[in-house]
Amino acid sequence: MLDTIIAVDISGRHYENDRYFMVSAAVALSYSEGNIRGIEGIHVIPFSSTKPPEITDVVHMIEESVEGIGIKGTVVAERGDMFNQPEDMVKQMFRVDFKYPESMAEKLGIEFAHHVSLSSRNLLMKQEVRES
Amino acid sequence: MNDVILVQRTVPGSKERDNIRKLAELKELAFAAGYNVLDSIVQQHHPDRRYHVGKGKAEEIAGHVAELYPSKVIFLNPLTITQIYNLSELCQCEVIDKFQLILEIFATRATTSRSKLQVELAKLEYELPRARKLVSLLKQEERPGFMGMGGYEDSYEQDLKKRISRIRKELKNTIRSSATRRESRHEQGFSLISLAGYTNAGKSTLFNTLVSENVESMDMLFTTLSPTTRSININGRRAMLTDTVGFIEDLPHFLVDAFRSTLEDVFLSDIILLVVDASDPIDVMRKKLAVSHDIFWKQLENAVIITVFNKVDLVSPADLEAKINALRYLCPNPVIVSAKESIALDKLKETIYSNLPEWKRFTISLPNSDKGMSVLSWLMEQGIVHSTDYGDTITLDVEASDSVVEKAKKFVQNLLED
Numbered sequence A: 001m002l003d004t005i006i007a008v009d010i011s012g013r014h015y016e017n018d019r020y021f022m023v024s025a026a027v028a029l030s031y032s033e034g035n036i037r038g039i040e041g042i043h044v045i046p047f048s049s050t051k052p053p054e055i056t057d058v059v060h061m062i063e064e065s066v067e068g069i070g071i072k073g074t075v076v077a078e079r080g081d082m083f084n085q086p087e088d089m090v091k092q093m094f095r096v097d098f099k100y101p102e103s104m105a106e107k108l109g110i111e112f113a114h115h116v117s118l119s120s121r122n123l124l125m126k127q128e129v130r131e132s
Numbered sequence B: 001m002n003d004v005i006l007v008q009r010t011v012p013g014s015k016e017r018d019n020i021r022k023l024a025e026l027k028e029l030a031f032a033a034g035y036n037v038l039d040s041i042v043q044q045h046h047p048d049r050r051y052h053v054g055k056g057k058a059e060e061i062a063g064h065v066a067e068l069y070p071s072k073v074i075f076l077n078p079l080t081i082t083q084i085y086n087l088s089e090l091c092q093c094e095v096i097d098k099f100q101l102i103l104e105i106f107a108t109r110a111t112t113s114r115s116k117l118q119v120e121l122a123k124l125e126y127e128l129p130r131a132r133k134l135v136s137l138l139k140q141e142e143r144p145g146f147m148g149m150g151g152y153e154d155s156y157e158q159d160l161k162k163r164i165s166r167i168r169k170e171l172k173n174t175i176r177s178s179a180t181r182r183e184s185r186h187e188q189g190f191s192l193i194s195l196a197g198y199t200n201a202g203k204s205t206l207f208n209t210l211v212s213e214n215v216e217s218m219d220m221l222f223t224t225l226s227p228t229t230r231s232i233n234i235n236g237r238r239a240m241l242t243d244t245v246g247f248i249e250d251l252p253h254f255l256v257d258a259f260r261s262t263l264e265d266v267f268l269s270d271i272i273l274l275v276v277d278a279s280d281p282i283d284v285m286r287k288k289l290a291v292s293h294d295i296f297w298k299q300l301e302n303a304v305i306i307t308v309f310n311k312v313d314l315v316s317p318a319d320l321e322a323k324i325n326a327l328r329y330l331c332p333n334p335v336i337v338s339a340k341e342s343i344a345l346d347k348l349k350e351t352i353y354s355n356l357p358e359w360k361r362f363t364i365s366l367p368n369s370d371k372g373m374s375v376l377s378w379l380m381e382q383g384i385v386h387s388t389d390y391g392d393t394i395t396l397d398v399e400a401s402d403s404v405v406e407k408a409k410k411f412v413q414n415l416l417e418d
């Protein structure tokens, strides 16, 4: 039986050029018995803000990128991304099922999402430079 | 000779359940180091500067020592050098703490030159912050010879520092020798299987059961084989089965590298049997599995993990099903067994067999000559010879690794060309 996780990572959570320019990437992975079987979808959304993101903003960005994927599954994001808050507390803030990564498959998923969000953000920044 | 007494100081207000678990773990560690536990003494107390436990308790321990003659007293809590000194004097017996015990275990399990260096390094790093105090204590008390020190060497601390930096340098220069060892084992037709998991999961029991039921009487071929490695036979395939140091909770920083180095064999195996105690409560199982994934993360090359739920005899089927279902995401290739009661070991062997590095089945004809016969016996060592048909030539049905197949074919070709 295949299960699905949606690994999410947000890059750009630092102040740069008068703003926080963040990119949230969600990657849906199917797995069984702890092994990744396939990549089912990817969705990336950029966010811009003048204030540093708070935990509710992070929850919002994650949920939005997950909704864009249109696949159901348990959402996984790093503890550090959620301000190191206890898992039980963070779970309650989400409308979807949420957990911190534990298995190697989940860690790999996050690593994947991390590279997607980083490279997407770089691409968008380059694009901006060109257009300006 | 190897008798010991264990001592635990518990923090007032700490959880009873945790304290019991920690003492049980210390017992397992002592056992893994080859000790026989005579007695364990627990005291709830704030740490005492001189004896760690209260003075009265320390005297009580000394009384037990005088009566039972253990070779060591092992404290669960980390001790200062002053405490070790005072306790040793009072008890007239060697006193060590849990970290020293762990170091002893690592030392017996360190098989590669790299891991031996890592363990030596950890030992020195344990001693370094205690060195100055030790020397001043010995001067004061005029007790040369304590803790293996010859005299009151003022240069002791400097010596330690020198040795540490020398080992660090050496470590940089030694490559991982286990990688080459794996190559040579593979060439000899062996796959590598490791047992891993928390202390007390049942690794050693499973090791013994698997070894006694599937002896491959070739151990004498490997004179360097450590006591925790045995060759076994899984449905005709030969494998080296290695038992490893159990994962230990809350390792202090200076022990982490040494611990990882004892796991080098695990990281490079073809198959890892991750043994889990299925009778643990589900939250404990989850935590232990998550830590195991942490330890393996980014370290494995080709290893397939098989999750072995052990001690099924202690769990009701419904309970077990619920646990496995909830923990599925952490459990690659789950198999349910009882190592002690030999339940479902065939299923385990089946799973191991189907995950071994792939071997090919091929037919080959050898000249019916001395040379042909020597190739045949070589193939019997390297692979599985399913059938032999003697005629003008010897026709074999063989199963072996790619490299063996290649070598055999080349050999025959050369014979024909001669």
Ligand SMILES: Nc1nc2c(ncn2[C@@H]2O[C@H](COP(=O)(O)OP(=O)(O)OP(=O)(O)O)[C@@H](O)[C@H]2O)c(=O)[nH]1
Residues within 6 Å of the ligand: B028, B029, B032, B197, B198, B199, B200, B201, B202, B203, B204, B205, B206, B244, B245, B246, B247, B310, B311, B312, B313, B314, B337, B338, B339, B340, B341
């Ligand atoms: N009931 C039951 N007990 C078992 C089973 N397998 C192991 N045990 C017991 O569990 C305890 C620990 O087993 P070991 O094999 O020593 O565990 P280990 O994982 O090697 O532990 P360390 O050597 O400390 O790393 C022993 O008391 C075993 O008798 C099993 O299948 N069923």
